[in-house]
Amino acid sequence: MNNESLFIAARKGRIYHYDVAKDRLSLAFEEGDEREIMMGLEKRAGFIYAGGKSKIFRLRIDGKALVVDKKFIAPARPTGFHQMFIFNDCLYITVTIQNEIWKFDLNLNLLKEHRINPPDKNSPCHFRGNYNHINSIFWYNDAFYICLNWFTQEFYRSSGIAILDTGMKEIMRFKYGWEAHNCIVLDGKLYALCATTVDPLTKVKHPHKSGLMVDWELVFEYPSELFFCKDFSISDNFIYIVGGATAQRSDRDFSNGVLFILDREFRHISTHTFNKSGELLGCLLPEKDLTKGGC
Numbered sequence: 001m002n003n004e005s006l007f008i009a010a011r012k013g014r015i016y017h018y019d020v021a022k023d024r025l026s027l028a029f030e031e032g033d034e035r036e037i038m039m040g041l042e043k044r045a046g047f048i049y050a051g052g053k054s055k056i057f058r059l060r061i062d063g064k065a066l067v068v069d070k071k072f073i074a075p076a077r078p079t080g081f082h083q084m085f086i087f088n089d090c091l092y093i094t095v096t097i098q099n100e101i102w103k104f105d106l107n108l109n110l111l112k113e114h115r116i117n118p119p120d121k122n123s124p125c126h127f128r129g130n131y132n133h134i135n136s137i138f139w140y141n142d143a144f145y146i147c148l149n150w151f152t153q154e155f156y157r158s159s160g161i162a163i164l165d166t167g168m169k170e171i172m173r174f175k176y177g178w179e180a181h182n183c184i185v186l187d188g189k190l191y192a193l194c195a196t197t198v199d200p201l202t203k204v205k206h207p208h209k210s211g212l213m214v215d216w217e218l219v220f221e222y223p224s225e226l227f228f229c230k231d232f233s234i235s236d237n238f239i240y241i242v243g244g245a246t247a248q249r250s251d252r253d254f255s256n257g258v259l260f261i262l263d264r265e266f267r268h269i270s271t272h273t274f275n276k277s278g279e280l281l282g283c284l285l286p287e288k289d290l291t292k293g294g295c
Helices: none
Strands: 005-010 014-019 024-030 041-044 047-051 055-062 065-073 081-087 090-095 100-105 110-115 134-140 143-148 158-164 170-178 181-186 189-194 210-214 217-222 227-234 238-245 257-263 268-274 280-284
Touching (some): 041 081, 047 065, 090 134, 158 189, 170 189, 210 227
Parallel strands (some): 081 134, 134 181, 227 280
Antiparallel strands (some): 005 014, 005 280, 041 047, 047 055, 055 065, 100 110, 134 143, 181 189, 189 210, 210 217
């Protein structure tokens, strides 16, 4: 029996707790501001760190509930915090709208802001602030791996990865996947979650497929016309992928959430949908999560 559990970040300022064995989704935390969109999750020493649209929370674990311990509210400029990673007792979080990585101590004191280079530093960008739509950060083999959802200056083409040293100086970057969310390296293999925007007005110029990519191969595929997934967690025995039903952005607060469970050989075990949970955007295994730095 699978006795693992997940914390799952969602829209309307919500974080859910999911009991796998009981197939039960329950509300663990709800921010008072319904405009807050929760996404990145990390853990260290009994606390869950959660990134939202304009706030970062340090939450104390109280059984299946989460209680606010500390809160960081971003300055007036837009931020859009996405995924995060703990390394050397510091929290690194992607600030997607500003195309930056912000470094915090574990008490949520902002230490430094790092700007990521545009797709072509010698050419003007069409999207001057959010030109790479960076989605995640991961530490592996003495370098940071930054997921670039937009690798070129055009939407809906290739994604990529930028590799940075400890001082956030770029070493190299390369194409990898498409509409990518949450890139990690595990056992020397490069993982990324690829998706496909389904919209008759959108000119998608990449494979019309969605799923988990490992070393340039799509090892698990889900139907793009039904779902759009944005995060995954990995334990010793299972892989969890979360997302939501394909919907217009204005309808995602009350769309159905989805969870795919795979074994470590990428075989599909089960699919779980959650009626009107809202789009599920991030996930964390509180005991041991191989996609995170703090667990």
